[in-house]
Amino acid sequence: MRAIRHVLIAVPAHDEAELLPRCIASIGAARQPAQRAGMSVDVVIVLDDCTDDSAAQVKSSRVEGLRVEHIRANSVGAARAHGIRRGLAASMAPPEATWIACTDADSEVPPNWIISQVALANRGADLVIGTVRPDPTDLSAEQIVAWQATRNLDHPNGHVHGANLGMRAQSYLAAGGFGRDRVHEDVNLVARIRALPAITVVASAEADVLTSGRRDARAPDGYARYLHRDLLRETREPVL
Template identity: 35%
Template structure:
């Protein structure tokens, strides 16, 4: 029996006070959705921003974009926890899309509010689904506009963006909803929820492809929204040289 057709992709984006970056994220998602609508008009796409304890203008920005594009919506939560926020967003988005599916596959695509995905992002996810993957992990690079060239060079020397890489980024990851739910989804972790999910998928025997062509640009700031995140890794490079810790792979 052939692989199920792809019915829908639910994009889930956690955000905590990202007013300075979320417009760039939205523009990139808009470009990806526009291209995908021309190549896969039969596949439904929604974008859910999980607004976790936002006190800046992030929610207003999402509301404005949602008014112009009904595929974009905001979900307000008070978790102060990225794992719990991602899980809430996936649960909400899948519940919204599942009744509209026609027996095919539903995928969840994850990025962050401080990240810009490539125009071919959704097309690439669809190709990995068609090729038999249950999930795909992409690569990222810090935004050079926000990062000292010397720190960028240190990051670049430690990072290996090749097919089959070992990097795991919640900012650039996609998974079939069936596989996601089978392993329990994102756990309510303050950091590393993406690593834990991919580990669970692989342990359960699901196929997780690692793609260098699925490449996104994320914030190059040195002070992030959570401890042990990508910003902390960049700060480590800035202060202590090329120590390659767990978040080099995140």
């Protein structure tokens, strides 16, 4: 298995002017140690049917080398797929030496996010399923307690989140990439990658991603629905 020498980060955004600057700044910070380790890192921001100031926020960012794409699909799956397709087309690195790292515009990645995923890849991982934690400022005290009660913070839970997901480009392409799903595009892709022969999947809690816990979700039936509808129900209902 070839060592990773190029990383492609794709970020879908739909009306994320408020949170997008935080996301971009965190990616910029995570890119620095990866570049010092000799990797090239490309970042593609896909603005999908945005009607707010998301484009201006990207333009005013102090992070250099961002590629911006505009589409009107109103689909997080289509936005991720578009960004990855454009990024791979612009790269000279072969798919077997390229790592695709995915996060969301309402999320903040830690400084070790890229190097953690790549280290796992270089030890044999084809797919890395990372963990996320909701922004506590978006939750009530009861929700915070409930979330903590359902999570072992020392171990990965293996839940699939597009906000913290990574894969070798060769595996991504073999699985057909992201579909045009408006929700669960991450879960569906992971299922297809898992079905490929000789695939190594690693669940990791080495680099938690902070993600929004807001109520006004951009994707239907996504993480916001879980936090604000299913989480308390999960902890309140008795186990039979």
